[in-house]
């Protein structure tokens with residue numbers, strides 16, 4: 198896309214890539230495979246929400262099945278080796294801590310205020326825990342993978358599936 202009227206002297210895009218060094222925050226450039234990944238805060242968040250490859254942002258990280266958290270071995274779009282940098286059960290541990298700290302105090306407060314029968318607790322908190330887990334585990338795992346790609350680039354070097 199072009200911005201009109203904002204730049205007095207437009208520069209060729211290729212020259213920009215060579216001359217500018219990545220800054221501490223927004224854009225980190227990766228020349229591997231000629232792809233420039235969007236590793237800004239919003240880029241990482243978008244990769245997380247859409248469960249897509251952190252390098253190209255196009256290939257899906259998972260198969261289509263709802264409960265299948267197995268990563269594809271390589272990105273279908275850019276051949277990034279995903280399996281070698283699988284975050285394994287790290288995201289599940291984050292979620293266990295988060296749900297524990299969130300749901301247990303809520304259940305205690307709910308019991309203190311409303312004193313419902315025990316089956317209400319079982320149904321309510323059980324359904325909430327399962328719903329949050331199913332809804333957030335894939336995006337959370339995608340977030341950890343995108344953060345690994347952003348902050349530990351050395352782990353991904355020479356990792357193309359097209360070796």
Ligand SMILES: [Zn+2]
Pocket residue numbers: 250251252253254255256272273274275276277
């Ligand atoms: Zn990709």
